[in-house]
Amino acid sequence: MTDLTARRARVLGPRMTTFYREPVEIVRGEGVWLWDAGGRAYLDAYNNVPHVGHGHPRVVEAVADQLATLNTHSRYLHEGIVAYGERLTGRLGEGLDVLTMVCTGSEANDIALRMGWAATGKTGLIGTDATYHGNTHLVSQFSSGRTPIGGRVDWVRRVPAPDSLRPLGGSAEAQAEAFAAGVARAIDELEAAGHGFAALILDPFFANEGFPDLPPGFMAPTQAVVRAAGGLVIADEVQPGFGRTGGHFWGHERIGLVPDIVTMGKPMGNGYPVAGVVTRGEIVEAFRRDFGYFNTFAGTPVAAAAASAVLNVIEAEGLQANAAEVGTHLLAGLRALDHPRIADVRGAGLFVGVEFTEPGGLEPAPEFTAEAVERMRERGVLMHRIGRGGNILKIRPPMVFSRENAELLVATLGEVLEGMD
Incomplete structure (x- = not known):
């Protein structure tokens, strides 16, 4: 990975950004899943490019x-x-x-x-x-x-x-x-x-x-x-x-x-x-x-x-209806999470997010949000952040996302937040 990162920087030039502190070398995708070069699977909760699923x-x-x-x-x-x-x-x-x-x-x-x-x-x-x-x-x-x-x-x-x-x-x-x-x-x-x-x-x-x-x-x-x-x-x-x-x-x-x-x-x-x-x-x-x-x-x-x-x-495959049904389930799960920095959970269909602020106020918490994104990646769930303050988790998966995928995401996020102040 280090060699590939160095080669990439050399041939693609400086400031060619990657996601995450430790870039992921993705080699295969199917449905809502991506696999890295080491064979590890990641739940893709971010990419709307493969709208109907990777490699449909x-x-x-x-x-x-x-x-x-x-x-x-x-x-x-x-x-x-x-x-x-x-x-x-x-x-x-x-x-x-x-x-x-x-x-x-x-x-x-x-x-x-x-x-x-x-x-x-x-x-x-x-x-x-x-x-x-x-x-x-x-x-x-x-x-x-x-x-x-x-x-x-x-x-x-x-x-x-x-x-x-x-x-x-x-x-x-x-x-x-x-x-x-x-x-x-x-x-x-x-x-x-x-x-x-x-x-x-x-x-x-x-x-x-x-x-x-x-x-x-x-x-x-x-x-x-x-x-x-x-x-x-x-x-x-x-x-x-x-x-x-x-x-x-x-x-x-x-x-x-x-x-x-x-x-x-x-x-x-x-x-x-x-x-x-x-x-x-x-x-x-x-x-x-x-x-x-x-x-x-x-x-x-x-x-x-x-x-x-x-x-x-x-x-x-009824993917619009799937987005409505799974999105409602996902929102309910996210709204059940308890953390002092959760200021709002909102969205529609398979485009939802969690807004984090400093405890007790409306000041955006971008560093906290960025760290949550990194810790989710470490646990095998890919997402990103968005918003004027960079303090909103952006959850926008392929449209074949299932209830089981949503439950895995919510459970993983719950584990991540338990370890964060």
Whole structure:
């Protein structure tokens, strides 16, 4: 392991991060399990890339068969690509019926923002102040992790994100209007600066913000503000989409948001690099008029085969219902844990977490949370942390996670917390 770590650092360069103090050399995956080079098994409670499970045989077979038959770009006609587009858009309403396939969620969000420019003729964009939407130059302007070289551009505004324990406006009841007021102020600033307002982009589950508990209809005041200003709403479904939250196939359905553009990524192909943007025909027309777009590796027959297989598995194995049932069981188990630093347990479906604070207050406890993550890894359970303060355990396993897996996770976390002050 030491030799591999040194070789990796040399050939991949400095600051190439790994998870955990002692990096894990993963050599195989199946379902919700990963195995390291020494043969040790780890329960994967973190990765949403293998949405229907690591190495799912139906996805593997679909990719292999199509790759052996044909793989070329989308400037040729191909039944599989069109059929997938019809099937995917059939799961969306509100006139969202045109699919643009890309390779990554970063590309999807980049294109969605440029669609906002083209459709409105304005350049002002808004996101939250604790978010992440990808790695391109454009979407990196929203990321809370680090300031882009040269500073943030003037045509992007970042508004305060909602929070469960520290709600905007001082209370849960006031938070929806307070969030909308923040968006309204940002719109006014963009208009005053001469940029105008094109679009608001957000993850409707507010995943990176710490997935606060928000009621259905929370976004209604904000949506009214955006519509009145002539802007678009972009829903980034890379994390909550494809049944992850259990009760709904899309995160925006769960919160009652009606987006103009929906982006999706990692879970779409179960590890095969496929992502997408779905919107209305007139928005795509404006985008292609102003920008043009072609991507050699997006929308290929193999990409469509992988994505179609994922939908097949979600439907055939009832994975959305599984997320709802197992997620409820997991939340109940986590809420039964007793520790003075547990401030909140929340989530939906198979996306849940535990927020840790300093005892008796609301001050985030990031070091404690980081140590809990490390100790869980030592006991064979993989998870990570998230949130503005880095103090929320992030539990987001493959959708085939079972009740027994949930019980193992809860029991292990209970053991870990017993040994921590």
